[in-house]
């Protein structure tokens with residue numbers, strides 16, 4: 158496989174970085190009322206779905222009401238986590254100076270407290286995207302998702318772990334912030350995690366309290382049905398979020414990197430790594446919204462702090478830049494990406510994988526470069 | 533003497549209302565009740581303060597006077613204080629400080645805003661304020677207030693739109709039927725620039741001990757003419773040595789009043805409120821001081837991003853990527869101007885959150901860390 162450093166010449170990578178920066182600048186200076194209206198509408202829709210969903214569960218003895226209620230509540234949780242929470246907490250709306258849209262204050266409807274997640278996701282994952290041993294989103298500390306992760310008999314359970322992670326995704330994300338594997342390896346002290354743990358207990362207590370205690374109790378004799386309804390809504394959101402997120406970085410051709418490769422990166426090289434390390438999912442408008450526009454993972458990784466509703470609009474340009482520099486632009490419909498991820502999960506359960514860098518076709522630009530020097 | 537207001541709501545009902553509210557908060561976690569209530573009506577919020585504009589009038593061509601009814605969290609203010617007023621302009625929430633002009637007794641607020649040249653918020657309010665508009669409000673702030681035991685002799689001096697906090701004091705004193713002597717001395721360019729002309733005359737009728745004196749700096753017709761001078765004091769309040777004086781207005785007026793009181797050894801009796809003009813960023817060059825308010829550290833601006841400057845000063849602010857993407861280093865800038873290293877954009881407003889790793893101070897800056 159071509160090393161990260163040899164994909165483009167230093168001049169090319171700088172030129173490429175400049176182009177991406179220019180694109181960014183153009184959007185940043187165009188941000189305005191439309192973006193705020195959009196997210197506020199989204200929030201209004203989510204709150205309405207939530208109220209309707211919870212309300213319908215009070216009539217949960219009537220099966221269609223129960224089903225509709227769970228549907229509305231599932232959608233509400235998906236919107237809350239994906240298009241609203243994830244994006245607001247990335248600082249995409251900090252420029253509005255509206256407290257409800259501030260990355261520092263937003264809290265989402267899931268077990269993981271915003272503050273913990275901002276560290277593990279906004280900082281760790283987005284800075285060290287797909288860098289082995291640095292990006293803890295590779296395998297979430299339980300899965301083998303990259304050939305560069307050394308095989309161990311434990312990984313025979315890879316498909317089982319993946320299934321469990323998908324079902325209990327919000328628990329996985331919550332526990333992920335504890336960085337247990339770092340504690341085991343002695344890289345972090347348990348005492349450093351006191352605050353993280355305290356926040357988890359507080360947040361999870363509230364979340365579980367409302368979904369599994371208060372709302373069921375309020376519905377009186379329907380309590381078991383409400384309990385089940387809330388659990389189903391959480392499950393739906395879990396499966397959906399898992400699917401979207403795993404399709405963002407783990408389809409077959411997405412690359413991972415070593416720490417050495419990424420040392421003292423320039424901005425251009427960082428952009429380059431974000432493109433090589435992400436994958437998009439094709440789909441319609443509603444699909445993009447429900448995925449929080451993480452279906453535009455490539456654009457999101459280039460510009461994590463730009464309102465996600467802008468990603469579809471610039472995807473064409475990003476793709477054109479990739480083509481110009483001979484860079485891959487990983488994309489495909491959901492079923493293709495999911496199949497690819499599933500295959501990887503199963504394959505990596507078994508020993509094998511890269512020890513030596515495997516030969517990959519030389520990118521066009523490098524080849525051209527070599528031909529020019531040879532000529 | 534404190535008057536015991538009869539409890540209209542029995543104690544038990546209140547407690548029940550409170551526990552209902554906390555049940556609602558628990559059910560509506562993590563967003564909280566306000567985020568749902570405001571969708572029904574922005575004025576229903578319980579924790580934040582909003583104000584709905586109920587009346588708009590334009591006293592002079594470049595000012596607008598708003599009557600505002602605050603939402604339930606508003607706890608009142610003391611005459612002379614200011615509130616932070618927010619409006620959304622082009623998607624961005626902008627906040628400015630205004631002193632209410634009304635008496636501190638009574639539930640409504642009155643704000644008079646002068647449209648500044650290039651003034652984003654004042655211009656917006658001047659053009660767009662209409663009944664029904666909802667503003668964001670803060671609890672009141674500021675030390676420029678009358679003491680709880682009102683002084684017997686009071687001299688109020690203001691200039692231009694500096695009239696706002698001082699008028700509030702005056703209206704409060706009138707409402708209280710202040711038994712002592714009060715002189716209200718106000719400076720304006722011409723008669724047409726005097727805000728609250730009719731109200732002032734009305735107030736003078738209502739309070740026997742009050743004299744309203746209008747000084748015109750650029751035209752005839754007033755009680756006094758020209759800029760402030762010591763002789764004005766001797767003419768309108770010869771007893772000013774034994775009074776408390778409250779002063780608010782443009783810088784030249786403030787300076788000359790201050791100098792006079794200082795010369796008389798009366799600085800202790802002079803209370804002032806300044807309208808600090810927005811800081812003008814010097815272009816280029818690392819100048820000024822960077823202050824980290826919480827730790828009390830201060831360093832000379834080295835021109836590096838604030839995160840580096842904080843670390844050079846021995847602080848360890850929270851951070852992550854150091855490249856502007858993770859927002860871990862977001863901190864409140866309480867005053868001063870910074871340049872965003874990525875966009876080049878200047879931010880000169882007080883009390884806005886900035887990312888330390890990509891913000892370069894321009895002149896004096898204070899950060900809440």
Ligand code: FES
Nearest residue numbers: 852853854859889
């Ligand atoms: S350290 Fe990540 S934004 Fe400043």
